[in-house]
Amino acid sequence: MLPIRTPLTVITGPLGSGKTTLLRHILDNFPKKIAILMNEFGEIAIDSKIIAGKNVEMADLGGGCVCCSLLGEFEAAVNEIIDTISPDNIVVETTGVAEPDALVFDIQESLPVVRLDGVITVVDADGFVKYPHIGHTTRIQIDAADTLLLNKVDLVSEDELKSLQEKLHSLNEIASIVPAVRCQVDVDLLFGIGRERVQPAPHHVHQLEYESFSYKTSAIFNQEAFEEFAATLAPDVYRAKGFIKFESGIYLFNFVAGRWDLEVFEQEATELVFIGKQISQKKQTILNQLQKCEL
CATH class of the missing domain: 3.40.50.300 (P-loop containing nucleotide triphosphate hydrolases)
Incomplete structure (x- = not known):
């Protein structure tokens, strides 16, 4: 069997x-x-x-x-x-x-x-x-x-x-x-598809097109200032995500291709990841702008 x-x-x-x-x-x-x-x-x-x-x-x-x-x-x-x-x-x-x-x-x-x-x-x-x-x-x-x-x-x-x-x-x-x-x-x-396939061995060398950097802090942010910051992220940042702490609580932050939203979420502190092409060259500028939003 x-x-x-x-x-x-x-x-x-x-x-x-x-x-x-x-x-x-x-x-x-x-x-x-x-x-x-x-x-x-x-x-x-x-x-x-x-x-x-x-x-x-x-x-x-x-x-x-x-x-x-x-x-x-x-x-x-x-x-x-x-x-x-x-x-x-x-x-x-x-x-x-x-x-x-x-x-x-x-x-x-x-x-x-x-x-x-x-x-x-x-x-x-x-x-x-x-x-x-x-x-x-x-x-x-x-x-x-x-x-x-x-x-x-x-x-x-x-x-x-x-x-x-x-x-x-x-x-x-x-x-x-x-x-x-x-x-x-x-x-x-989404489940029970069970499609039979024969996947040939891939021969590509995977080269990452994007870079990322992250940021953590225990600081509290001004929500209005942060929303203005989010509105300026594109085109340097394609994707950003994480948790952001305001006086009203902590929110899940999702940013994709210039569009973003906030969702109330239980977490302990601000943790953010920024992703984009050649983003390491922009890292310090982005972080400086972000830190200006701290209370």
Whole structure:
């Protein structure tokens, strides 16, 4: 009798597309026992802290990229999760700069205890309209998908949405395209895909297109000044996320491609990650502007 293999779902997609938002939605609505492996871009594990309050078993793969430098750690984490908690499903959230073809190949070749249930690629509709050029990594993420979750469709027009759907279909004719607002989709569409695929060994050398830096402080910030600061981040910063402490409390800060929001969130202090191209050259200027917002 063949051993039962645990279904594993990979969630991938560009920076800020909504992968962690999708995870939060899954945890609120999927009735089975889930274990999550997270691989984040940046020194501070912001996404892990967002998910950590949920009733879920979780492993954090830390810095580096799971598609290349962390494959060994990934295999060890999967085996340990299965040995210790026997989840019904495993979900892997990759960093926004990961190329999932290497991860899919590794799952097939080196992890007989799991079976790949599907690859879900989250796509930011608003980001694609603002930045229509599709880079090498994003193209691989789209091509690898079984399901393309086209998120933030409320931020684009009907004509733009139709054009985006046609563009995605031209890049991946097999994947189903699911429009969504804040990743609110029927979770049954995301699991039980079970598509059979043979992933050839990838031959690329993964070169990161983005840089990041982080900032921590116990200071309290003036909310109006911080909102003015957030409004000036683009185009130097493509993605920023973390927690910011105002007099009224601590908020989750999400910034993508010039659009940002704040959500009340329980955390202890300000922790922020900034991501962009050649952002290290702008680091001190950004931090100086940020520190001017402190009370």
